[in-house]
Amino acid sequence: MENTINTGYILELKEVSVSYTPGKYAVDKVNARIAPNTVTAIMGPSGCGKSTLLHAINRLHELYPGISTTGEILLKGENIFRMNPMKVRRLAGMVFQRPNPFPTMSISGNVLAGYKLNNISLNKKEKGLIVERSLRSVNLWDEVKDVLNKKGTFLSGGQQQRLCIARALALKPELLLMDEPTSALDPISTSRIEDLILELKKEYTIIIVTHNMSQAARISDNAMFMYLGKLVEYGTTRQMFTKPENKRTEDYLTGSFG
Amino acid sequence: MAKMDKLLRGILLTAACFIIVLTAGIVYGLVSQSWDAFASFGFFRFIASTEWDSRNDIYGALPFIAGTVMTAVLAILFCIPFSLSVSLFNGEYFRNKKLSLFVSSVVDLLAGVPSIVFGLWGFYTLRPVLVDLGLSQQGFGVLLASIVLAVMIIPYASSLSAEFIAMVPNDLKEGAYSLGATNLEVIQRVSLPVAGSGIFASYILAFGRALGETMAVTMLIGNTNNIPRNLADTGNTMASIIANQFGEAGGLKLSALMVIGLLLFFITASVNFIAKYIMKLVNR
Numbered sequence: 234m235e236n237t238i239n240t241g242y243i244l245e246l247k248e249v250s251v252s253y254t255p256g257k258y259a260v261d262k263v264n265a266r267i268a269p270n271t272v273t274a275i276m277g278p279s280g281c282g283k284s285t286l287l288h289a290i291n292r293l294h295e296l297y298p299g300i301s302t303t304g305e306i307l308l309k310g311e312n313i314f315r316m317n318p319m320k321v322r323r324l325a326g327m328v329f330q331r332p333n334p335f336p337t338m339s340i341s342g343n344v345l346a347g348y349k350l351n352n353i354s355l356n357k358k359e360k361g362l363i364v365e366r367s368l369r370s371v372n373l374w375d376e377v378k379d380v381l382n383k384k385g386t387f388l389s390g391g392q393q394q395r396l397c398i399a400r401a402l403a404l405k406p407e408l409l410l411m412d413e414p415t416s417a418l419d420p421i422s423t424s425r426i427e428d429l430i431l432e433l434k435k436e437y438t439i440i441i442v443t444h445n446m447s448q449a450a451r452i453s454d455n456a457m458f459m460y461l462g463k464l465v466e467y468g469t470t471r472q473m474f475t476k477p478e479n480k481r482t483e484d485y486l487t488g489s490f491g
Numbered sequence: 492m493a494k495m496d497k498l499l500r501g502i503l504l505t506a507a508c509f510i511i512v513l514t515a516g517i518v519y520g521l522v523s524q525s526w527d528a529f530a531s532f533g534f535f536r537f538i539a540s541t542e543w544d545s546r547n548d549i550y551g552a553l554p555f556i557a558g559t560v561m562t563a564v565l566a567i568l569f570c571i572p573f574s575l576s577v578s579l580f581n582g583e584y585f586r587n588k589k590l591s592l593f594v595s596s597v598v599d600l601l602a603g604v605p606s607i608v609f610g611l612w613g614f615y616t617l618r619p620v621l622v623d624l625g626l627s628q629q630g631f632g633v634l635l636a637s638i639v640l641a642v643m644i645i646p647y648a649s650s651l652s653a654e655f656i657a658m659v660p661n662d663l664k665e666g667a668y669s670l671g672a673t674n675l676e677v678i679q680r681v682s683l684p685v686a687g688s689g690i691f692a693s694y695i696l697a698f699g700r701a702l703g704e705t706m707a708v709t710m711l712i713g714n715t716n717n718i719p720r721n722l723a724d725t726g727n728t729m730a731s732i733i734a735n736q737f738g739e740a741g742g743l744k745l746s747a748l749m750v751i752g753l754l755l756f757f758i759t760a761s762v763n764f765i766a767k768y769i770m771k772l773v774n775r
């Protein structure tokens with residue numbers, strides 16, 4: 234563990250670049266450090282590399298040949314590219330844009346999917362505890378406790394998304410990565426998820442991609458603004474919304490483009 | 492322009508109606524010629540009887556129904572491991588890679604080979620192998636026919652099920668990977684279960700083909716009118732008894748063959764219908 238130096242940051246990105254085609258960088262030399270128990274919003278116009286950056290953090294790009302990721306990403310001081318990718322993905326839970334519960338699994342099966350997929354066997358009591366704890370932590374328990382054996386796909390979109398968050402939380406990750414988790418949801422479900430994010434901050438560190446600026450303003454402590462693959466500005470959300478340093482950030486936030 | 496349009500519509504409508512009339516005609520022809528046998532033996536007696544006696548003009552279809560079910564079930568059992576591997580290879584592991592494109596074109600090639608060619612191969616290449624292995628004395632029989640049938644239906648089962656496996660949404664696979672799953676775990680726990688009904692339907696469709704396949708089976712099954720007692724035994728399927736005897740049959744015997752034809756028609760039609768229905772549910 235030569236690299237395990239506790240710097241107080243849970244995540245450090247050093248010169249992180251990602252390219253889908255050689256020579257073209259979807260994410261271009263991004264440097265950033267993220268403190269624990271914070272919510273960081275990644276903003277920017279469509280196609281600027283937000284999802285690409287997020288996927289780099291749990292090494293999802295490695296599923297596809299031809300995508301190259303360079304630079305260093307340290308998770309609690311440890312370089313994720315020297316860790317087992319399966320472990321990285323368990324430690325950095327991912328919530329996707331569209332709710333994607335497994336359609337062949339029940340609600341409790343979905344919550345336990347991480348264990349099942351990693352062939353970790355649990356006894357009945359452990360299962361029950363994990364299901365209840367995870368569903369409670371996304372405020373879904375009371376709504377589904379009587380239908381745990383029903384398919385997760387019967388739930389509403391907002392409930393499905395909370396189920397997917399529960400599924401990620403069940404593995405006790407260090408980080409929760411969310412890629413526009415509310416963009417497919419109605420306003421009420423959206424605000425429930427926003428409240429949830431604020432609660433989860435006590436236990437987890439959250440990075441959320443959003444192109445909803447008021448959402449970023451409501452829930453994030455820090456904000457990143459990306460443009461054409463570059464991290465243009467990174468600071469506290471308050472500062473970015475009140476006096477952005479960069480002209481492009483200002484233009485984006487005032488709606489001049491994007 | 493409108494006139495041309497009307498004309499075209501007329502032609503298409505006529506063609507469509509013709510297909511319906513044709514199908515009805517086939518069923519009518521089979522039913523009307525089946526009548527004598529129905530009247531003489533009764534439907535249930537006919538399908539439950541093992542007798543096929545030209546001298547006394549007594550006929551029953553049980554041996555052929557048994558032969559058909561045996562060969563088709565065995566064929567599907569032999570086919571599953573191969574086509575599942577091929578479909579995972581093409582639909583998941585090597586999807587869109589050069590090797591997989593090559594494999595799927597070989598599979599397509601296999602699907603286009605006429606059944607008489609499979610029959611020849613089974614007769615002159617595979618049969619001696621079975622004899623050498625001591626699995627059968629003459630080589631002919633249920634086992635030989637089933638193996639060749641399996642080879643014939645592998646292309647259908649595997650190319651269709653590969654499509655269902657490839658259709659599993661990427662969202663779900665990424666969701667599974669993001670929970671730390673390995674390739675194998677994603678296949679086992681996500682891709683196969685999600686594609687399950689589609690894969691099942693592919694096998695039913697392949698089963699339907701095996702039920703009706705005639706030429707190769709007729710060449711290989713040994714053509715005896717008994718219920719096969721074991722895999723090495725000879726027998727006949729519903730299709731092969733018809734192919735064997737229709738030329739020399741007349742009277743009640745011909746009528747009995749017609750009943751078998753009618754049965755085969757309905758069995759394969761229902762199997763296809765079930766498969767299509769499942770696929771429709773999947774595609775919703």
Ligand SMILES: Nc1ncnc2c1ncn2[C@@H]1O[C@H](COP(=O)(O)OP(=O)(O)O)[C@@H](O)[C@H]1O
Nearest residue numbers: 253254259277278279280281282283284285286
């Ligand atoms: N799978 C891919 N293959 C090739 N290029 C991609 C792929 N995914 C994204 N891109 C490109 O990378 C850039 C960043 O995309 P993305 O990270 O999805 O942006 P955002 O999430 O900010 O909308 C875009 O130019 C996009 O076209």
Ligand SMILES: [Mg+2]
Nearest residue numbers: 283284285412
């Ligand atoms: Mg995106």
